[in-house]
Amino acid sequence: MGPYLFGWVVPENFTQGSLEEMAARKDPLRLFVVAFRGLVEYRRDALEDRLAASTRILDFMLEKYEPAVRGDNGIRWYYGNDHGAIKAPWWSGMDAMMGPMTFYAAYELTGNQRYRDEAVKSAKLVLTSPSDGGILWNENGKCWLSEYSWTGIQPSEEYHVLNGHLWALQSLLLLAKATGDAKLQSAYDCARDGVVAQEDRFYRANGTWTNYQTTPLELNPVHYNTLEHIQYLAMHALSGDRAYLQPAKARADIFAAAYPLSLIGKEGSMEVIFSMIGPPHPYWTDTYPVRVSCQVDGQTIERRNNNLYKTSVPLSERLIIKVPVGSRPTSCAVSVHTPLTIPMYERTEFSVEAAEAQPLPLDGATAMLDAASIEAGKVQITPGHVEVDGANSANDEARIVLPLGIPVSDHDIIAFVVKTPQKMDLGFLMEDSEGRQATRYYLPLAAGKENIVMLNRLGFEKNDELGDTLRSIAMRIFTDPAGDDYEIVISDFQKLRSPAQISRWLEGHPNANFPQQ
Template sequence: MKALKPISILEKIKLMINKRFLLSIIALITLLLSNYSYSIDVMEKSDDALKQYLWSSSEFNKLPFSEIIERGDPLQASWYVWNKYKRNKDTKEASLYLDNIIEKWDLNREDKLTYKYSYNDLAEGWWSSMDMTLLPLVLISVGEKTANKEYLTIANKLISQAVKSPIEGGSLWPDEGDGCWFSEYSWQGMTKDQEYYVMNGHLFSLTSIKLLADALNNAEAKAAYECGLKGTKAMAASFLNDGNWPLYMLYPETINPPHYLIFEAIQFAGLYDITGDAFYAAQRENRSAALAKYYPIYNVKNTDGEFKFFSALGPPHPYLHDIFDNEIICTDLNKTSSLSRIIGEAKNNRFFYKAITSNAQGDEKCSVYSKYLGVTFKLYETQNFISADDNILNPLPHSIETLFDAKEKNGAIIIDPSIRSSPEGQVSYIDTEGRIKLSFESQELTDNSMIAIEIVSDTRLPIMVTYIYEEKQITRYFVPIEKDQTSLLVISHVGFENANLLSKVSSITITILTDKLTHNANMRVKNLYSLKNQYDLFKLLSENKSEMLMAAD
């Protein structure tokens, strides 16, 4: 074997220098990669984990990006880019969108996103945890693919700001013993006692911060998630509303519209998929149970036979139908008939009449799905169906009393805001309201029962509604009575605070709020109906095609 040539001292020195140079280069590359690389690509998570982002408002898909930017809406802008990039993985297009956002909000200098328009009582310049945690998800994903260090720098800056208190310009209320809470609406000068505590906004940000914590191994994000989880667990029971329909937010207490309850179920399901924490599964089941309870499938029998019925209208807002499409799939457990399927469009079909023919010779199992923008979510599965019939609906006999600014004359009711009912020299609330009390034979209050009142008015009138039985009463604000049409006022006790106080109702008071009324209004109560369930409501609307369900669309 040929002997190896000895290495000279000079060559050894050169090798040592080269080795040190190589190690330095490796260290530098590692350092640079650590600033924009991460171990988990959030965009590669399962659709179940990311469904809250996929289940986005149609506005994010219909509005041109330029209009969103011009308006100055950081959530719509961030969500728009997220959805586009998730679906087409086009880094060049996503980078153009992200650069527009960075320029619009000057994110190379600023540390948070603000809204460039006022919203309700919030002046321009308010901010939200939702976009402060969503935009970093897109920045780190696109930044990884394009080796754009600027994107990660901005993402980390937004995360650091988002997990500060709203008092410091952030979006996370710190732990005071009951965990942390992400604020959907924050503004300059805000204090904690002004927090709305909106569940879906908190969950949205909690999901985002968890994904960021896992992807970046970011200590601030990890701590924020753990504290946010603690806060969610501490506050969860407050949203369940004594076992009735869950609340949308706590201050002021506001019940969920159906589509937001579905969105919460999606969010809890996603968090369970990401974390495996059984707490999230239980909260998702609470929402599913409410949907199954108040939006059940009916088994209807009439002279034509037997069929299944499902309605997108129901408690607690009978006037506000679920905005998402539905799909119902039923299977015959004894396999004596084929699978049945129906898809209904929420905008065009509030009811699924004769949707599923019940031709099975044994037990059936049905699953109800919500569908939106090509994404599907299972609401619940059931083998229990509520019986309904085609019996004729008759008006419920009732008497009418009027009080304060309301006066009855020859069957008509005149609302006169000039009436003063307080003692002379005094002013009170009774000077700014007219009351119409409808009394009738007591009616049982069940999960699906409703009262429907046909009203015609020549003026749009804001109202409150009160259910009364044996000196107990529950009250809630309601949608206004519209003018120049016969409106069908449909009421469910489920939407009331302290709904469990009453098991029956024997009178209903409609309170007309007259403080802003500038002239007399004329109205008439035409008929009153006691509805056992949503199928009764369907029959009433079908028989009275000229009637308008109040605020249904």
Template sequence: MHKKTIAKLLIVISILLIPSVIYILYKKPQETKTIIRVEKPIPVLSYSDKVYLPYENFRYIDQSQEISRLYGEGTEFIDPWLEGTAIITAFNNGYRNNDSNSYVAGLKRLDKVLAVFDKKGAWPHPQYGSYPDGWVSSMDAPVIALCSQAAYEITGEKKYIEYRERIVRHMLKTVKEGSFILPLKNGTQWLAEYAYPLSTEENEYYVLNGFLVGLQSILMLANATADEELYATYDKALLAYKKLAPGYWYKSFDWSYYMLNPLTIIEPHYMIYETKQLDALYTLHSDNFYDEEATKHRIALTKILPLYAVDNQYYLLRAGAPHPYYIDIFLNTIEFYDDQGNITGTIKSNRTGSFFERAFMQGSIPANTKGYHMYSHNGSDAKKYYLFSAPIRQIKSDDQLKPSKIDYTTNGFNDAIPVAKNEFSLKREVSSSDEGTIVIELDKPLQKSVDSFWGIEITSAEEALVYIVLFDNQGNTAHRYYRPLVQGKNLLLLHSLGFNNFENLKGDINKVRISIFTETEVNKHNKSDWMVEINGVYNYPTSASAFMHLKGHPDLIINEQK
């Protein structure tokens, strides 16, 4: 990597250290300026790879979850978003590599998707969650209209222009008219990922990544067609985002939310994906708002992916905040660099091995290393994506490295009957609550820091769902569901960012309440009572401390979310 490029990459480090970041994080959103209209249309396929990354990478996210949905009558649903990303990727490959086979493959898929539009006038989705059959999405029509424009640029066939126009006229309607544009009372417009005629400003989810898919696609269509109505829609939608943007962030700006209603904590791969979207939009439209939001994302990622060093050994936890039982689906590549910006070594994460082997990256630090660049990728080095650069954090005292065991007392309520010190029998028919409640009173408080983790060792003879509530000494609470207990010695590895309302805690965290559900889908097969024991509570000052504890206790089980 060129030294000038390295210097640019180090901007994130300086941002963390200079007062100007306060301005970025706290300034009020500005009214959006109407973007400069293009003097002549910009072909869809003429942009840099950075613009297309959001389409390619989200396709990877959805495929990893193996989403398969059917209409109520059992016919297969052709997902226009997944098909659209495959089509754009094929067209982009054809354009970059002069590959006619890629063009043909993309056109074949596009014609199949357009046939659905001919038949139904949209791409109505099957029932999903609270949304009935027939809902539509900001991730559908804009992407297929974009594909149709690209198909016209490739083939010159007028039918694709006609499809583009029909789809654009459909998608510029409101939710009440069967599209995804939700007018807001302040005069702006939200692009709803989940939309149906009964969508309102009050019941809208406000999912950000789906909104940004629609926003980017609409802007690229506007640039390709010089359609003033598309530009006007883009302007109103961008202003809506600017007004709502502060609500997506924790008060501390340590982390953010996936959607606003209800507030839902974002997972790291969506945080990374939104960063790619914001970078792409800043490339298309040099509004500083996009760059500032991307910077906030990178700062947050820096906080949850710190690299620690003990002597010449490094430790990085990939299954970190906010949910330490979840190893992110995007892989990571780390490049070490020296004082001159030269690369001193490269390491890559992997998808094989035990949870411990995949969750932690560890090894020897190359000589003369000063810091590291963090990249994200889906397995292809050619597509690795720059996240941030940061200094290595040296651990020089045992206080930062060794787990701190906390003394405690316990008590049981409802279906949790105490039978010995810290041991409980879970009875299925003692109370009407269908849960056993274990309260842990701590002699020392849990550490409240973005760097620290907590651990609760709990042995269970059965699988069971759990719900955890933290209490401070002023009576404030934070709460979350956790992965089910499994048979054996579980480690509930916890981080503050994964708790709802954690920022409401003002005092020391001196009490933990664990609810173990006795009548759920997880354990309904077994009707007998079972034993649960609290074996220990720990403060981990750093993720390296958590590494040391897990390495020394290979019998501990973290019930991984895959």
């Protein structure tokens, strides 16, 4: 049940006021998640108030939730708010399967026959094509459970979101096993074959990271890589199907390579270091706390970071875990807490690493467009500047090209500090030694502060097209032609790889602003 217990649900979520607030959001998945969590806590801890809250939510979903379509053949629940370009009402396989699974679980706990009846009818109701209002694409006997569907959707528009498919697939499996219903079992078999057939599409070409969806291609944030890991483990535990084991292991291995451990120091004062900062978006740190637990001379020494978003805590403390092992450990294990404890990997061999990173020169940096000049990292920004080159129109960006000329791996981080007197919206352009380019936007930088900028090549669109050696990274500062001139300062330009290097670099900027998502 790990995937359905992934994330935080607090006692306050089970009050009447919280139910009304959740109902107002018009998000059926959230309501079913809280209801299912309440059923789990009732069965585990005999908490009668959780059962009462869960059945109150389920009765509401049966009778009153809107938008929904109710009929003799079951209920379809819809989302009442737009999701990006998808206009309400739209629907999802996640709640379309979890809802019936939760109703059936409530039937098993309460004996309420209506819960069972609506569970089976509503699950079967949506086992049609999204083009016909359902959630199940079927292509030559290999099916996909759609996370995002809307009126008029075509097969070519299907996003193919992996965690959404696995979420619905697990509910479908639980329902099929509990009911013995042939139609549910057949749909599960088809959807199982679909994800097995498409699983290799959810990796970057060289296998260094996982994809969130395939259409359009989008990389996983780190916590979705973790979610998929436990989804595959759960599917194997429930089905015994070994086809789910390799994808689970792949995601743990990818996490271990991208978020490794460092051992630093001398015998008697050694430390094991873990960094929350890593691929593919260094500013988008793991949403959940991480624990590092080490075995040293028969004793367990562990540390966990609980202050990930507490800005009063120095960056080198809230984003870095340091385990004071003293001597070389025999093993260290890394786990993520969601609040479930999810073991990710264990390491048994350590060599002492250097904490010094690779400094990069700013000498060869060039200023372009509204960046009028650069000297020793100081850049003059002149938004009113007119580029005399053909059109003779005002520019809308300042561009500073920072030279690299070095190999940069999918696990390396390019870091520097930018001090600016005003808020800056910016993007980046990465270029390899053959002139191929990849782009990305970045979080805004704060005014009047030193801002930490950290880039990983995986976070750039079309990063797969770049060679190993990068020629440069260009910072694009978007400007207003009516704005005043100002000066920014770029400093401490380095390539970082290991957690020890990231930690040391952060310690050099204790008061800097770190734009964090």
